[in-house]
Amino acid sequence: MVDRPLDETELVERARRGDLRAWETIVRTHQGIAFRTAYVLTGSAADAEEAAQDGFVKAYRALGRFRRGAPLRPWLLRIVANEARNRRRSAARRERLSLRAAAEARPGDAVPSPEAALLSRESHEQLLAAIERLSDEHRDAIACRYFLDLSEDETAAALHVRRGTVKSRVSRALERLREELEGEL
Amino acid sequence: MTSLELRLRALGHELDIPPERDLAPAVIERLSLSRTRPFPWRRAGVLALALVAIAVGAAFAVPQARTAILRFFHIGGETIIRVETLPPAVERAQAGGFGMPVSRPEAEHTLGFRLMLPPFHGSGPDRVYVLGDSVGTVILRSHGRPVLLSEFSSAGEMGLKKLTVNQTSVQWVRVDGRDAIWIRGTHTLTYFDRQLGFREQTIRIRGNVLVWTGGRLTLRLEGSLTRAQAIALARTID
Numbered sequence: 001m002v003d004r005p006l007d008e009t010e011l012v013e014r015a016r017r018g019d020l021r022a023w024e025t026i027v028r029t030h031q032g033i034a035f036r037t038a039y040v041l042t043g044s045a046a047d048a049e050e051a052a053q054d055g056f057v058k059a060y061r062a063l064g065r066f067r068r069g070a071p072l073r074p075w076l077l078r079i080v081a082n083e084a085r086n087r088r089r090s091a092a093r094r095e096r097l098s099l100r101a102a103a104e105a106r107p108g109d110a111v112p113s114p115e116a117a118l119l120s121r122e123s124h125e126q127l128l129a130a131i132e133r134l135s136d137e138h139r140d141a142i143a144c145r146y147f148l149d150l151s152e153d154e155t156a157a158a159l160h161v162r163r164g165t166v167k168s169r170v171s172r173a174l175e176r177l178r179e180e181l182e183g184e185l
Numbered sequence: 186m187t188s189l190e191l192r193l194r195a196l197g198h199e200l201d202i203p204p205e206r207d208l209a210p211a212v213i214e215r216l217s218l219s220r221t222r223p224f225p226w227r228r229a230g231v232l233a234l235a236l237v238a239i240a241v242g243a244a245f246a247v248p249q250a251r252t253a254i255l256r257f258f259h260i261g262g263e264t265i266i267r268v269e270t271l272p273p274a275v276e277r278a279q280a281g282g283f284g285m286p287v288s289r290p291e292a293e294h295t296l297g298f299r300l301m302l303p304p305f306h307g308s309g310p311d312r313v314y315v316l317g318d319s320v321g322t323v324i325l326r327s328h329g330r331p332v333l334l335s336e337f338s339s340a341g342e343m344g345l346k347k348l349t350v351n352q353t354s355v356q357w358v359r360v361d362g363r364d365a366i367w368i369r370g371t372h373t374l375t376y377f378d379r380q381l382g383f384r385e386q387t388i389r390i391r392g393n394v395l396v397w398t399g400g401r402l403t404l405r406l407e408g409s410l411t412r413a414q415a416i417a418l419a420r421t422i423d
Contacts, residue, residue: 020213020216020217023212023213023216024209024212024213027208027209027212027213028207028209031205031207031208031209032205034208035205035208036202036205039202039203040202045203048205049205049206049208052205052208053208053211053212053215056208056212057212057215057216060212060216085285097201098200098201099200099201123192124195124196124199127192127193127196128196128200142193146190146193146194146196146197147193147196147197148197149194149197160285160295161291162291174187174189174190178189181189
């Protein structure tokens with residue numbers, strides 16, 4: 001007989017009672033998105049790792065406050081993103097994001113012609129530079145929605161704002177980007 | 186989805202995001218070492234006592250503060266503990282300042298209460314700093330000096346702990362007939378956050394502080410005002 005895997009609600013309940021193995025499973029399930037969220041907010045792998053780790057430790061200690069039945073991921077992202085923003089503020093700077101090296105094609109990618117690859121890279125670099133010129137709040141909204149593919153609710157949790165604020169920030173950020181890139185799109 | 190949005194999605198796939206390490210071993214090791222279970226935040230009946238207990242525990246957890254707790258004050262959501270030696274602390278700027286600057290309506294939404302403010306001309310302060318989801322701070326000017334007004338709910342889910350030393354004066358005073366505490370001199374401040382649990386970073390405060398309660402809020406004024414000036418300002422805050 002094979003034990004069925006525990007669902008997240010059961011894992012949370014067990015962790016709430018002090019079961020660290022249950023929490024370990026939760027950490028492994030969410031550490032990827034937690035790290036990536038912290039990374040796009042700080043631009044630093046070291047800060048992102050610390051923020052994600054501290055976030056999981058604090059979230060465990062605050063589990064008693066987690067509303068039963070609520071989705072866990074936005075709650076975790078909120079805590080991790082808060083840690084990441086604290087580090088960004090402490091450092092008083094944010095590292096710029098960069099593109100993968102041109103040679104690092106994803107497995108299974110079709111191989112573009114050298115000219116197409118160059119054009120595409122230039123276009124990505126232009127867009128990334130325009131994003132880095134946005135205010136932090138606009139940039140963070142774009143990063144969460146399009147780079148991390150977070151839902152509006154998850155973005156709102158990560159950025160600690162209301163859903164309506166996410167919508168307006170994304171809309172204004174897109175408007176700014178269109179203005180900046182006018183003629184290039 | 187517009188062409189710009191498609192470009193943004195495509196760009197996301199091209200970003201150089203390093204692969205994450207497995208965080209679980211380090212997280213579990215830290216939690217095992219501290220042997221903590223999730224804090225029972227919702228047990229409101231024991232919460233106030235729990236906050237005080239944690240505050241005292243935290244004071245003892247700092248080696249320099251372990252020598253002695255000399256005296257203990259509690260008002261609203263704030264606990265003030267007099268110790269022989271202050272623990273290591275950072276300046277506020279290094280601790281992340283006062284939090285995120287947001288509009289007043291946004292701050293009130295996040296904090297879950299209406300900010301109490303002194304009378305003002307026009308629409309009032311346009312920027313409120315929100316720390317965690319618990320402490321709201323506005324910068325006022327009084328007697329030509331900047332003064333910080335911070336507010337948080339006294340309702341048990343959040344607390345501030347201050348450690349003071351003998352050279353720091355701590356006095357009970359009155360604000361409109363209500364108990365208040367006046368602290369003059371350097372002390373440290375640690376806060377508990379509703380969302381994040383016990384925040385371990387300790388901040389050094391160099392100004393004078395008046396702490397009092399207004400309804401379900403704990404309020405504190407921090408700056409270089411005299412005691413009389415601070416109390417007079419506190420009386421106008423509603």
